[in-house]
Amino acid sequence: MHMGSIHEARYYEPLPGGKVLCTLCPHDCRIADGGRGACSVRYNHAGKLYTLVYDKVVAQEINPIEKKPLFHFHPGSFAYSISTVGCNLRCSFCQNWDISQWPKSHLPKCIEAGEEGRFEPICPQLAEMDDAVPGELVMPEMIVNSAIATGCISISYTFTEPTIFYELAYDTAVLAKERGLKNNFVSNGFISEAPLRELATVLDAINIDLKYFREESCRRISRARLQPILDAICLYYELGVWLEVTTLVIPGLNDSDEELRQIAEFICALGPEIPWHLSQYYPAYKMRDRPPTPVSTLRRAREIGKAVGLRYVYLGNVPGEEGDNTYCYQCSALLIDRRGFFVRTNRLQDGHCPDCGTRIDGIGMSAGG
């Protein structure tokens, strides 16, 4: 259903008393009439759940695919990258918090303090909610047309958590696929099984953040549960979506040898060909109490990943480090020479190492492939 520019949400169930159960992500929010879910961009109005961000795009950029990061998915290509405001997590170190957390503090309140300190529900009208959400009014067809016109080969749903703009992402991805484009997600992996399975039918690649291997840290720092994220990583992989994993290494939080090894072992047990990106934390949002990750820590993490058996381990946010390059996991030959997000040379031939003939994992790995 389309009301103004507000769309009804695809994944929810009505509950008694005008409440709804949102089934899009594992928060499983029960939302009263006039309320919003934990992501703040799904709104129950008169017993129906609406997405507030269907056509409210706050970022449209052309990015190298390496920026996602996806290093084994059409290296050297460009992705038309979009996002809306909102996120279903609250990571205190979020680097994009100005857009990801925006709705939580800026959208009209759903309750207010009434007489004698009692909280009373108020139900902003749909139009009022719609007006309050920032973004350019952009429909899926416009996104696909722009991607094609700018020479991108894929559309990337990124910057904030694309799960919370699921309807826009899915409709765009269907159309993109019909028009010969690829689709990729950059995600926190906090999505429920049914939408994940539907999405996987049109998704070619995904980079998922695996920030922790400690349930307690995940709850305290990101206000989420770890197990559903691990489950989603496994399911995307099983369903054949090309998967890469990123870990933001944060001093004093997840940088112990033990936790890094556990993350690496989890990825490797799923598939040693899954690229692991280690990325450098720097102070942001509500976590400003520690220094940026030392490069020596990232190097140590990379050694742990390699020792565990992962074929491809990369260091992100560290310009000038050889951690950007792709090497043959059999003969160690340099195959893709990168500087930051840009591919300088790609020696792969038909997806194989030109020196020893080993097939290098990924999709469209050869230059121009």
Ligand code: SF4
């Ligand atoms: S997407 Fe997740 S956080 Fe948002 S309303 Fe639904 S269950 Fe809650």
